[in-house]
Amino acid sequence: MKIIVAGVGKVGTSIAKQLSAEGYDLTLIDTNQTLLNDLVERYDAIGVQGNCASMPTLLEAGVMEADLLIASTSADELNLLCCMTAQGINKNLQTIGRIRNHEYTDQVYGMIDVFALSLVVNPEKQAAREIERLIRFPGFFRRETFAKGRVEIAELRIDKNSRLCDVSLMDFNSILKTKVLVCAVVRNGEAIIPHGMFVLKAGDRVFTTGSTEALSSLLKNLGIITRKVRRILLCGGGRVSRYFAQAMAKTDVSISIIEQNRQRCEELAEILPNAHIILGDASSQSVLQKQHLDECDALISCTGMDELNMIISMMAKSQGVPHVITKLSRLETGAMIFDSLDVGSVVCPKEQCCSTVVRYVRAMENQAGAAVSVHPIADGKAEALEFIVDSDTLHRGEPLKDITLRQNTIIAAITRGSKTELPQGHSTFQTGDVVIVVSSGDHVIHQLNDIFR
Template structure:
């Protein structure tokens, strides 16, 4: 596929790296020549120095024959204008990163009237991720599938857990609703486990099932030692907090925001009457203690400064037993956060780069079963993919126990019409089923790629 990307920031560079590795023809447009050259040196792509909204530059980059055009600069207006121009010139599918809440409220109009295929907001998507995480306070991460019918939870098996020493094939007898432990991280090893696998303390496990089944499993296995999250302190009143406040108030959470800038604090106070907004220095520990940081069920550090967010999270962890979530704008400090495990990091730019990768890969396979959803786990070493099965698939009508499936692959769920099942050996796959697979294999673009 021919893909044109405008903007070589964190998102643009990540897209260039990944999309060029899977046999795409990637052309990058970036106004800063030094930045452009660095990205070209690291990746198998071509580049053009200049304005991504220039008619001449777009033509020179070959936008008229592009399968996908992606605009991810820091400027919303530039992204929107360049996508409109790319569509008019002949790009088949266009994606614009848009952060400003004033634009995102009119997304439907912009998409329909101006021809932008997809508009994606990093902070709004990050807010959705945070809200999923708050449902399960002990989970390291939470991903949703099948239009929010199912979850995958990342959990750590702690000391004295019922799961430690349990053989997976014995797990059904201890749970009313079926769940599947589909991935296990043990040290640096990633395992797609079989029924004979025995869990151990400190394993990181990924559990999937319907929302009710996962919730029951979570409770029964003793993970709900943190009480339900009813109160949240947001430190920083930026764009992420704007989207979070909407969602938290809708869920009837008690919310307090600490924001240093007077105008921003005033605007939030006027917009969200059910939230308490305090104007004050976000890094003032005495202020945070006076505002009761230790009493909140969750604390979210969401200033514009990564280092401040990290220090604030460390302080929150020292005084609170609640869930700590840390916004990161760059990936530089992520290894440190993951090493000490005192918070759950959220990187809005990584969230949207992952979403864009899903969209691009779903467009790559136009003949086989359509890829609907893609999630990645364990430093991208494991993929959970949902395929919509078409009539050409070799799997139709064959009991799963008779399907010759490649190693390191499991079928983790089937959605047939509106019914979601976690299949056994006698179940079959039918046309139009949505089937979720979990795999460590690379290059799975069609469902039949997992068959011998």
């Protein structure tokens, strides 16, 4: 499949990296020749310097032969014009546009055919939705939902005082008196698909699969108290804060936003009449103390600087804020700091946008049997994928103990109707079942049959 990525900033580079790793034929367009030279060498792609919305540039990039164009520049208008021009040249081309400005949201979705868009992605809005989920269901560092909400994969961190420290997975459920499955563990930066004899250690990040009720019981039995969030402090008044505050506007949650730009404060005060808008520097300890940081139920650090967000989150943790969420714009930073610094839950808009694009690309390549959803976990070192078993799926009706899976791959859950089963040796899957797969291998899983050896 031939794919054009127009605009290779943070998001575009992340998309190019993932698609290159999966073996797609890539052409990159950007005005920065130095950046292009670096990426072309790194990802074995073709580079074209120029304006991605101009016809000559698109023709040079091979738009006539391309299957997909991803417009990911920092300018929404340029992305829209790029998609419209490219689709005007090649009527069979599919397009993905990165549109971030809230003023365009309604008209873009309402006129998606006019703008020649196959898919619209908004990284900041996706991040806001993830933050909303973490706030509504506190207690875990991260939660991913599958099978229409019936199955979740949630992340826990094991410390030296945890009941799970030095416990083998064989004894996991008997100790906690609940049915969950440990499908992945991150230890020393490495993602592991564990076996029954695997022993959990302090510092491990554990990804567990189960129903919402089972995961709630897990928190309760671990002694992790999750009180309802009633007062939230947001540091930074950018797009993520705006989208999140708008989503929470109809709830009884009190929201305060600290922003140091006066004009932006005035805009937020007009848009969010029920929120408290504070003009100030969120990195100042005195400003945070004036907002009674120690009395907040949750703090969300989402300024435009990763380093500042980490500092603010660490301050909040030191003050005993129960729920801390940190926005990071660089995956590499998240992977580096996650194990070493206590910054609470991490949300990365770029990662979520990249995941959406990759899922769409895989679905294009495999229209039948493609993953219903794809979620990167463990700092992107593993994936959780949701499939629906169809008539072409191998090994239907066979006990799992008789099926050999690829290395570093596990079936984490099987949902049949309203019932969810954590797989055991005698478990089987049938046509129509939803199967959740977790893999940390180097191979790409496009269809469910790809997991079988």
